[in-house]
Amino acid sequence: DIVLTQSPLSLSVTPGEAASISCRSSQSLLHSNGYNYLDWYLQKPGQSPQLLIYLGSNRASGVPDRFSGSGSGAVFTLKISRVQAEDLGIYYCMQALQTPHTFGQGTKLEIK
Amino acid sequence: QVQLVQSGAEVKKPGASVRVVCTASGYVFTNYAMHWVRQAPGQRLEWMGWINGHNGDTYYSQRFQGRLTIARDASATAAHMDLSGLRSEDTAVYYCARKPSLNDGLDVWGQGTTVTVSS
Numbered sequence: 175d176i177v178l179t180q181s182p183l184s185l186s187v188t189p190g191e192a193a194s195i196s197c198r199s200s201q202s203l204l205h206s207n208g209y210n211y212l213d214w215y216l217q218k219p220g221q222s223p224q225l226l227i228y229l230g231s232n233r234a235s236g237v238p239d240r241f242s243g244s245g246s247g248a249v250f251t252l253k254i255s256r257v258q259a260e261d262l263g264i265y266y267c268m269q270a271l272q273t274p275h276t277f278g279q280g281t282k283l284e285i286k
Numbered sequence: 287q288v289q290l291v292q293s294g295a296e297v298k299k300p301g302a303s304v305r306v307v308c309t310a311s312g313y314v315f316t317n318y319a320m321h322w323v324r325q326a327p328g329q330r331l332e333w334m335g336w337i338n339g340h341n342g343d344t345y346y347s348q349r350f351q352g353r354l355t356i357a358r359d360a361s362a363t364a365a366h367m368d369l370s371g372l373r374s375e376d377t378a379v380y381y382c383a384r385k386p387s388l389n390d391g392l393d394v395w396g397q398g399t400t401v402t403v404s405s
Contacts, residue, residue, distance in 0.1 A: 270388075273333075273345055
């Protein structure tokens with residue numbers, strides 16, 4: 175199975191500051207079709223996960239443009255340009271290249 | 287609006303089976319895949335399997351070794367997940383989630399169903 179490792183596991187950010195989360199894969203997530211099968215999800219406290227980014231860098235419908243995804247192959251990054259209070263929760267990366275799909279261990283974002 | 291509504295919480299004894307139903311509304315069920323993901327207390331999300339809404343083909347994580355069955359209802363507006371041989375480690379919140387295509391993410395999620403396995 176593909177293993178995803180996120181870092182950091184937690185971060186505390188002041189509103190208005192930027193935040194960055196890394197997701198490293200045990201193997202390349204780049205398909206021969208040119209797409210990287212890596213998604214990002216946010217699970218807010220007490221809620222179901224919600225899709226933020228798919229195929230490495232595509233923002234899902236309704237997701238604010240302060241969220242961006244980048245990377246290719248085995249190294250990916252989620253950036254939040256100006257953190258807001260509503261962004262608190264646990265961020266997960268998930269690979270959809272192979273079954274079983276697998277998730278990272280999650281990164282908990284706290285607001286200072 | 288597009289919505290996935292899951293059946294209510296379950297409490298089961300070890301060895302029993304559980305069915306979680308996910309009812310879709312606001313979109314054409316057969317045009318999308320349905321994935322199942324679970325989250326044990328304090329653990330990361332765990333992918334379980336998925337069903338092709340169009341033809342009913344299923345794909346399972348080998349981790350569940352024949353204990354898991356995912357199917358769509360005859361009404362083609364709902365999917366369900368059956369997990370048998372329950373053990374305490376299966377205590378978790380179970381989610382269904384819609385996927386438009388192989389090149390999309392899990393864009394709509396159910397509210398989650400808590401399954402507790404306890405003697």
